Amino acid sequence: MHIANRHQPIYIFHLTPxxxxxxxxxxxxxxxLAAAASSWYYAMIHAETVIFRLDSSGGGLETGIISFLGWLIITFGTIIVHELLHGIAFATFGGSPHYGFKVKYFMPLAYATSPGNFFRRNIFIIIALAPLLVIDIGCLVLLAxxxxxxxxxWVIALNTGGAIGDIWMTVQLLRCPPSIxxxxxxxxxAIxxxxxxxxxxxxxxRIDNNRMHSTGKFWLNLTLMILVLLLISSFLLIPLLKMLEVPxxxxxxxxxxxLRWQxxxxxxxxxxxWISVLIMIVTLCLLGFVVNLVQRRLQ
Known part of the structure; x- marks a missing residue:
């Protein structure tokens, strides 16, 4: 929906470190949590414990490489479908979707956007949550x-975890007047x-645009957040998973x-x-460095 007489936005939300x-x-x-819930769902539907893996048996380095490539294909395929569904939702409500890839604070991000198009609050919430609902529900049906x-x-877990930005914005928009x-x-x-x-x-x-953006502070905060996440996992997830008898x-x-739950x-x-976590962090850093380098050369 295009607005002929465009006014200045009252607020612009930017992703800060x-x-x-x-x-x-x-x-x-x-x-x-999504991986645990999906595992529990599978066990309830099929009356058997599931151990998610990309291969059925060990096979040395070659099998490991093939498994890793399979994991990458599933991961990037999920991300692409997630953003395509955002685009389809934009187009359904009169938008003109644009797709892209960028690096923000050393983190590579795929995105679908619709600049120049204005949506009612509730319509935008539908657009934001469409990939989360469609992919998760579709995968649950197929899994059954x-x-x-x-x-x-893994698709359900990745899609749910990756939708945190959509969920975050939905919660914030629900606190805004419906007329925005x-x-x-x-x-x-832009609001x-x-x-x-x-x-x-x-x-x-009001002050989120005035915070420090130093790289050192970013990685220090990242380390602290990882430690907090591990504490949450240790003190909350373990008793919760055991109480629910998640397989x-x-x-x-x-x-x-x-991560392995036994x-x-x-x-x-x-x-x-920690080796896998470190490999993923190093891979993301290298990818971010390469993308930044290419973008600078193209400018």
Missing amino acids: EISLIWTALGSLLLI IFPQATWLI RVEDRKEGI YAPPDVTRQQLPFN SFIIGNNNFWI NTATGFSLGFN
């Missing part, structure tokens, strides 16, 4: 029909309001795993594979 860290921590927690497709558990209009730009989300709505009625922090599952596979007759445990 602090918000990025919060999204990373909450998104990781959502990923773990095809019990051998256990890789769908929302424009999704490449560098932020337009009628004359009877003031800046004080919006829930956004054993692995995020990853025997050769490349991130629940057997002899005991239970929750473990993180």
Whole structure:
């Protein structure tokens, strides 16, 4: 929906380092919870325990490489479908979707946006949540029909954790008056309001654009957030998973795993594979460096 007489936005939401860290921590927690819930759902539907993996047996370095490539294909495929669904939702409500890839605070991000198009608050919430609902519900249905497709558990977990930004914005917009209009730009989300709505009625922090953006502070905060996440996992997830009797599952596979929950007759445990986490961090940093380098050369 285009607005002929465009006014200045009352607020523009930008992703700051602090918000990025919060999204990373909450998104990781959502990923773990979604993997656990999907594993429990599978066990209830098919009356058997599932261990998510991309291969059915060990096979040395070659099998590990193939498994890692399979994991990458599923991961990037999920991200692409997620953004395409955002674009379809934009187009359904009269928008003109644009797709792209960028690096924000050393983190590579795929995005779908619709600059120049203005949507009612509730319509924008539908657009924001469309990929989360469509992919998760679709995968749950397919998982019930095809019990051998256990890789769908990773799709559900990744899609749910990756939708933390959409969920975050939905919560914020629900706290705004329904009369506002929302424009999704490449560098932020602009909020337009009628004359009877003031800046004080919006829930956004006024000083989030004035915070420090130092790289050192970013990585220090990232380390602290990871420690907080581990504490949450240790003190909350373990008793919760055991109380719900969630069956054993692995995020990853025997050769490349991130988190392993084991629940057997002899005991239970929750473990993180720091080598895999380190590999992922290094890979993301290198990817961010390369993309930044290419973008600078093209400018």
